[in-house]
Amino acid sequence: MARIAVIGAGMGAMAAAARLAVAGHRPVVFERASTYGGAVGLLEREGFAFDTGPGLLPLPAVYRDLFVKTGKEPLEDLVGLTQIEPAVRHVFADGTTADLPNARRAGVAEALDAVVGSGAGARWSAFMDRAREAWDRSRRPLLEEPLWPNWRVLADREPYPALTRKRLLRKDRTATTLAGIGGLELGGDARLVALVEQYALAYGLDPRTAPASAAVLPYMEQTFGTWAVSGGLRALADAVYARCLQRRVEFRFDADVTRIVEKDGRAAGVELGDGAVEEADFVVAGVAPSVLDGLLAGRSVRGEVPAQSESALSSRLTVHLALRGARPEGTAHRTVVHGADRDAELAWLFDGGPRPDRPTVAVLRTGDPSQVPDAGHEAVTVIVTVPAHARVGGADVEAVLAATQRAVPDLRERILWHEIRAPQDIAETTGAAGGVVPAPALAAARGRLLHPANATALPGLFAVGGWSHPGGGLPHAGMSGALVAGLIVEGPQFRGSQ
Numbered sequence: 251m252a253r254i255a256v257i258g259a260g261m262g263a264m265a266a267a268a269r270l271a272v273a274g275h276r277p278v279v280f281e282r283a284s285t286y287g288g289a290v291g292l293l294e295r296e297g298f299a300f301d302t303g304p305g306l307l308p309l310p311a312v313y314r315d316l317f318v319k320t321g322k323e324p325l326e327d328l329v330g331l332t333q334i335e336p337a338v339r340h341v342f343a344d345g346t347t348a349d350l351p352n353a354r355r356a357g358v359a360e361a362l363d364a365v366v367g368s369g370a371g372a373r374w375s376a377f378m379d380r381a382r383e384a385w386d387r388s389r390r391p392l393l394e395e396p397l398w399p400n401w402r403v404l405a406d407r408e409p410y411p412a413l414t415r416k417r418l419l420r421k422d423r424t425a426t427t428l429a430g431i432g433g434l435e436l437g438g439d440a441r442l443v444a445l446v447e448q449y450a451l452a453y454g455l456d457p458r459t460a461p462a463s464a465a466v467l468p469y470m471e472q473t474f475g476t477w478a479v480s481g482g483l484r485a486l487a488d489a490v491y492a493r494c495l496q497r498r499v500e501f502r503f504d505a506d507v508t509r510i511v512e513k514d515g516r517a518a519g520v521e522l523g524d525g526a527v528e529e530a531d532f533v534v535a536g537v538a539p540s541v542l543d544g545l546l547a548g549r550s551v552r553g554e555v556p557a558q559s560e561s562a563l564s565s566r567l568t569v570h571l572a573l574r575g576a577r578p579e580g581t582a583h584r585t586v587v588h589g590a591d592r593d594a595e596l597a598w599l600f601d602g603g604p605r606p607d608r609p610t611v612a613v614l615r616t617g618d619p620s621q622v623p624d625a626g627h628e629a630v631t632v633i634v635t636v637p638a639h640a641r642v643g644g645a646d647v648e649a650v651l652a653a654t655q656r657a658v659p660d661l662r663e664r665i666l667w668h669e670i671r672a673p674q675d676i677a678e679t680t681g682a683a684g685g686v687v688p689a690p691a692l693a694a695a696r697g698r699l700l701h702p703a704n705a706t707a708l709p710g711l712f713a714v715g716g717w718s719h720p721g722g723g724l725p726h727a728g729m730s731g732a733l734v735a736g737l738i739v740e741g742p743q744f745r746g747s748q
């Protein structure tokens with residue numbers, strides 16, 4: 251039985267701790283905040299409740315597996331999971347709307363034919379077929395297995411089988427980026443371009459440079475579905491925490507780890523803010539790269555993978571709106587209101603340009619009775635991808651409300667109050683510089699969208715959570731917990747749990 255010091259109580263770290271406890275080890279989680287969940291937070295005020303982190307769950311299979319492997323009660327007995335319908339309503343810049351059904355690809359094609367025009371659905375379906383190939387080729391190495399020692403294969407080889415377009419008197423052209431797919435394979439219709447590019451934006455990535463392999467992001471959503479959790483995503487964090495306690499994982503809250511203690515060339519424990527040293531046989535760190543380096547006096551042990559960095563990704567702004575009046579019948583759970591000016595938005599997010607008048611926003615209207623004081627009120631959360639470190643002022647919130655109004659026309663007269671969570675709040679909650687949110691690992695792009703391996707260069711130290719392989723997002727962070735537990739329990743020969 252090994253004593254394991256886990257740094258941070260984010261979703262990835264808790265998933266690892268529960269699995270390690272079941273394997274007979276003794277994990278102790280040191281969390282600097284007074285609660286668990288990290289990015290998966292909850293704002294409660296005057297009978298309203300809002301998720302301050304992600305509002306929907308993709309790929310619930312990862313958490314189903316966690317609950318099956320760590321106890322008797324399955325996930326579905328502990329949290330209410332519902333596939334939302336439609337999966338998403340799109341309000342395009344020209345005002346046209348499309349409701350895309352959940353995990354029904356034929357239905358998505360029909361909806362696109364009806365809105366964009368005949369042939370659009372077939373083009374999208376053919377794109378999804380190619381995306382499936384990318385998924386089949388990258389699913390094991392980029393979700394289910396520890397990072398390959400020869401990760402350069404993933405960095406150099408594009409798994410997306412792009413179409414080659416021949417042009418008169420010019421060279422053949424092939425899409426190498428998500429934006430390229432929009433132009434070359436989806437026919438360049440502004441709405442299909444917006445649809446595909448929004449998947450990069452939602453994960454904080456630049457569609458102009460995100461590799462074609464980012465096609466797995468829409469593929470995952472449209473194939474495996476999008477799920478709401480009763481009571482909000484925080485209820486999933488509650489369930490994982492409760493499972494940890496059941497397996498006798500120990501939690502120390504308000505316990506800021508300030509140093510990883512080394513002995514005889516391996517990690518041997520953690521030092522806390524009050525100077526106390528907690529010895530351990532293994533250390534599992536579920537924190538951002540800059541935090542981890544700081545715990546080792548600035549030395550990086552994360553290996554040579556180029557990897558997603560806190561300086562190259564975006565953050566999020568969430569605006570939580572308490573509204574008077576009931577949620578109308580037929581309201582979509584999630585509406586994406588596309589920005590008015592694509593180029594201006596990308597320049598703002600990735601090139602240091604000014605904020606556009608109307609950025610792309612995702613409007614979440616859950617209709618969950620437990621999140622409102624009574625049926626005569628509605629809780630709405632708006633999520634916006636914003637540049638890392640962005641300072642948010644009144645004019646920014648006004649721009650978000652103007653965009654939101656396209657999904658909630660009577661918004662202004664219904665607002666009781668609103669609260670915002672800006673990048674600096676995310677930075678405080680997670681420790682990531684600038685409030686940056688990591689994306690799932692993606693192949694190609696010379697490895698710059700991979701994440702470092704879970705086993706680090708310091709023996710006995712493992713990395714878990716969104717900043718380690720296989721990356722950010724709830725399912726991927728959950729998988730990192732499974733991989734770390736496997737590597738500690740079975741050793742370096744562990745090849746994945748599926």
Ligand SMILES: Cc1cc2nc3c(=O)[nH]c(=O)nc-3n(C[C@H](O)[C@H](O)[C@H](O)COP(=O)(O)OP(=O)(O)OC[C@H]3O[C@@H](n4cnc5c(N)ncnc54)[C@H](O)[C@@H]3O)c2cc1C
Nearest residue numbers: 258260261262282288289304507680681715716723724727
């Ligand atoms: C607004 C927002 C929207 C998001 N939307 C989505 C989405 O739509 N889909 C999706 O899949 N994902 C989304 N994510 C990302 C997702 O929430 C995370 O990737 C996921 O929760 C994994 O988190 P993690 O395990 O890396 O831990 P984190 O949530 O990063 O938590 C890290 C923990 O470590 C603690 N910590 C830091 N330093 C120390 C220290 N020195 N000592 C002790 N403890 C420390 C922190 O307090 C924190 O609790 C979103 C995140 C945010 C903030």
